[in-house]
Amino acid sequence: MTRSILAPRRFDRDAYISQINSGLALRTEIESILDKIFEKEVRDIYFVGIGGTLASAMQAETYIQSRCALNVFALSAAVFNCGGKQKAGKGDLFIYSSVSGTTKEMVEMTAKAKEKGITLLAFVDTPDTPLANSADYCVCSPKNEQLKFFMICNYLLKRNGLFPDYDRYNAQMEEYLAKGLADISESFEEQAKAYAHQKCAWLKQHPEMPHYFVAAGTQYGAAVSHGMCYWEEQLWIRTRVVHSAEFFHGLLEVIDENTPVTLFIEEGNERPLSLRVKAFLEKINSNHLFLDSADYPLPGIDEKYRPSVTHLIFRALNDRIDAWLEYDLDHSLDIRRYYRQFNY
Amino acid sequence: MTRSILAPRRFDRDAYISQINSGLALRTEIESILDKIFEKEVRDIYFVGIGGTLASAMQAETYIQSRCALNVFALSAAVFNCGGKQKAGKGDLFIYSSVSGTTKEMVEMTAKAKEKGITLLAFVDTPDTPLANSADYCVCSPKNEQLKFFMICNYLLKRNGLFPDYDRYNAQMEEYLAKGLADISESFEEQAKAYAHQKCAWLKQHPEMPHYFVAAGTQYGAAVSHGMCYWEEQLWIRTRVVHSAEFFHGLLEVIDENTPVTLFIEEGNERPLSLRVKAFLEKINSNHLFLDSADYPLPGIDEKYRPSVTHLIFRALNDRIDAWLEYDLDHSLDIRRYYRQFNY
Numbered sequence: 001m002t003r004s005i006l007a008p009r010r011f012d013r014d015a016y017i018s019q020i021n022s023g024l025a026l027r028t029e030i031e032s033i034l035d036k037i038f039e040k041e042v043r044d045i046y047f048v049g050i051g052g053t054l055a056s057a058m059q060a061e062t063y064i065q066s067r068c069a070l071n072v073f074a075l076s077a078a079v080f081n082c083g084g085k086q087k088a089g090k091g092d093l094f095i096y097s098s099v100s101g102t103t104k105e106m107v108e109m110t111a112k113a114k115e116k117g118i119t120l121l122a123f124v125d126t127p128d129t130p131l132a133n134s135a136d137y138c139v140c141s142p143k144n145e146q147l148k149f150f151m152i153c154n155y156l157l158k159r160n161g162l163f164p165d166y167d168r169y170n171a172q173m174e175e176y177l178a179k180g181l182a183d184i185s186e187s188f189e190e191q192a193k194a195y196a197h198q199k200c201a202w203l204k205q206h207p208e209m210p211h212y213f214v215a216a217g218t219q220y221g222a223a224v225s226h227g228m229c230y231w232e233e234q235l236w237i238r239t240r241v242v243h244s245a246e247f248f249h250g251l252l253e254v255i256d257e258n259t260p261v262t263l264f265i266e267e268g269n270e271r272p273l274s275l276r277v278k279a280f281l282e283k284i285n286s287n288h289l290f291l292d293s294a295d296y297p298l299p300g301i302d303e304k305y306r307p308s309v310t311h312l313i314f315r316a317l318n319d320r321i322d323a324w325l326e327y328d329l330d331h332s333l334d335i336r337r338y339y340r341q342f343n344y
Numbered sequence: 345m346t347r348s349i350l351a352p353r354r355f356d357r358d359a360y361i362s363q364i365n366s367g368l369a370l371r372t373e374i375e376s377i378l379d380k381i382f383e384k385e386v387r388d389i390y391f392v393g394i395g396g397t398l399a400s401a402m403q404a405e406t407y408i409q410s411r412c413a414l415n416v417f418a419l420s421a422a423v424f425n426c427g428g429k430q431k432a433g434k435g436d437l438f439i440y441s442s443v444s445g446t447t448k449e450m451v452e453m454t455a456k457a458k459e460k461g462i463t464l465l466a467f468v469d470t471p472d473t474p475l476a477n478s479a480d481y482c483v484c485s486p487k488n489e490q491l492k493f494f495m496i497c498n499y500l501l502k503r504n505g506l507f508p509d510y511d512r513y514n515a516q517m518e519e520y521l522a523k524g525l526a527d528i529s530e531s532f533e534e535q536a537k538a539y540a541h542q543k544c545a546w547l548k549q550h551p552e553m554p555h556y557f558v559a560a561g562t563q564y565g566a567a568v569s570h571g572m573c574y575w576e577e578q579l580w581i582r583t584r585v586v587h588s589a590e591f592f593h594g595l596l597e598v599i600d601e602n603t604p605v606t607l608f609i610e611e612g613n614e615r616p617l618s619l620r621v622k623a624f625l626e627k628i629n630s631n632h633l634f635l636d637s638a639d640y641p642l643p644g645i646d647e648k649y650r651p652s653v654t655h656l657i658f659r660a661l662n663d664r665i666d667a668w669l670e671y672d673l674d675h676s677l678d679i680r681r682y683y684r685q686f687n688y
Contacts, residue, residue: 051592051593052593054593065428065429067430069433071431079406082560083613084406084409086412087412210552210554228594232594233597234597240583240584245394245423246420246572249398250576250577251572252681252682253577253580253680253682254582270422273426276688279688280682280688283688284682337600338596338628344624
């Protein structure tokens with residue numbers, strides 16, 4: 001059989017470190033845009049998205065709502081377009097991100113939001129696109145969507161007097177985060193390769209079985225994105241993502257010894273919910289992968305800052321698994337059957 | 345082979361009509377409790393739940409947020425217990441429902457909420473249980489969880505001057521709703537039987553394939569509940585529930601001609617999102633069931649009131665499918681492998 005993918009995508013340490021650091025380098029630009037926006041009174045703040053960008057918005061919402069009482073919410077662009085979330089209106093701030101700058105639902109959302117007098121702050125990877133051009137403020141810089149959202153959240157906390165050691169935090173991130181994550185990627189390579197080989201063999205026996213991803217806290221949104229944008233959309237593997245707390249109300253009944261599960265155990269306030277799933281799975285299941293961010297050191301970064309970046313640890317791990325799955329399944333992550341292939 | 349279920353559960357028209365009407369009859373009790381609660385200033389209102397009751401809370405949130413700007417939100421009890429949603433606190437009202445009155449996460453939630461000075465309004469099916477006894481206000485009456493939540497929402501709208509024809513609405517519901525839904529159940533019986541037979545045969549060929557449920561608006565929460573509490577928990581059938589808008593961002597790539605999908609098309613403001621899924625599935629899939637609430641008349645009830653009760657139409661339809669699936673699969677809806685079978 002002729003392979004279409006001749007070699008696995010290798011981890012490019014320099015490119016990765018440069019990517020993370022270029023995201024972190026946006027901080028002063030983000031701060032000055034937010035300072036400008038907050039010269040006028042801002043009512044509520046919405047991270048608006050659809051699909052993967054909604055999953056990122058969910059992460060931002062969970063992050064900030066577990067730290068303060070600010071009115072910061074996630075919002076589906078499609079629901080807003082249909083007249084849902086009537087609360088969102090004049091004086092609010094919408095923050096959103098787009099790689100293409102052309103996503104249909106998002107373009108419609110910006111038009112409706114402008115009519116309502118909502119301020120628009122966009123992060124668009126591709127300049128001179130509808131989403132870049134329609135925003136009141138736009139940061140044009142590729143990749144790092146979650147990182148950008150978390151930087152906004154951190155500065156919102158700081159502006160509200162809720163992040164007294166903001167400077168220490170950023171100094172550590174800017175010095176140590178990229179290298180630490182790159183080291184984690186590299187240290188995980190052999191495990192990722194072995195896991196992908198085994199999963200690929202298993203999938204050949206069980207092509208219809210969904211893979212269950214379980215997570216809590218900010219990692220829940222990240223898991224939604226991983227299941228939907230990476231495995232379903234890019235790898236064409238069936239998935240079912242569930243919040244660790246919801247796992248115990250329904251889903252658990254279809255888990256038996258052989259059901260494939262990945263549990264992400266993060267370090268934020270919802271960690272106990274995932275530890276409960278871990279204890280349960282250890283009793284009844286033997287086809288699981290437990291990924292605990294606490295197992296992956298980030299030298300130079302204080303313990304208490306880690307919950308803000310555990311989603312990046314998991315992304316680093318998952319990216320290596322996905323690179324090997326792409327190779328083992330010989331299925332390019334870039335093929336789409338339907339998405340943007342015709343009008344629907 | 346000996347069957348354990350000797351006959352399908354038949355639709356009991358009288359019991360059903362009596363159940364719906366006993367729910368509707370709670371209206372004056374609910375109104376007077378809310379009047380009493382609102383004698384003091386109430387800040388934000390949360391429908392709090394876990395599992396199926398969180399799915400009901402999501403329906404209430406979507407219903408009210410698409411009609412007004414009131415601060416009404418859904419909240420996971422487990423997330424609240426872990427220190428998420430810090431915004432929820434003194435002066436807020438928590439509304440929740442429980443069949444058993446003993447759900448672990450909910451009992452913990454009420455203790456934490458009391459400490460914070462949050463007012464508790466409970467709907468508990470079983471009197472003299474921890475959740476019934478700990479609430480500031482408790483309505484003890486079995487079943488009709490969603491109906492109770494929607495009645496609260498309607499009265500909140502009315503109290504805020506947003507439901508001018510509240511009396512006409514309730515007069516129609518109280519005269520026509522139960523009978524109309526019962527007629528719908530009966531009219532669907534043969535289709536439910538045929539669909540369940542076919543699905544059961546299909547499941548024998550594809551025991552690992554998840555069934556995809558797609559819905560928008562208030563029906564999304566109802567579909568989450570249906571996939572999780574009815575199919576996964578009670579029938580042990582794998583499911584994956586997705587919002588109609590999110591369907592187009594990831595999931596669509598794993599849908600082919602034979603993938604089993606049920607699409608619920610409701611009549612509220614998000615209907616266009618589900619019609620888009622319908623058009624897409626008609627092109628690429630031939631193993632779907634489209635259930636459109638608009639196909640099921642409710643004589644005596646104004647067109648414009650129907651979106652508030654379409655979830656009950658779908659529940660009536662699904663209940664008949666489930667009754668036949670239980671029989672065809674010979675799998676009692678009451679068996680649990682794990683849930684409440686041991687400590688976890």
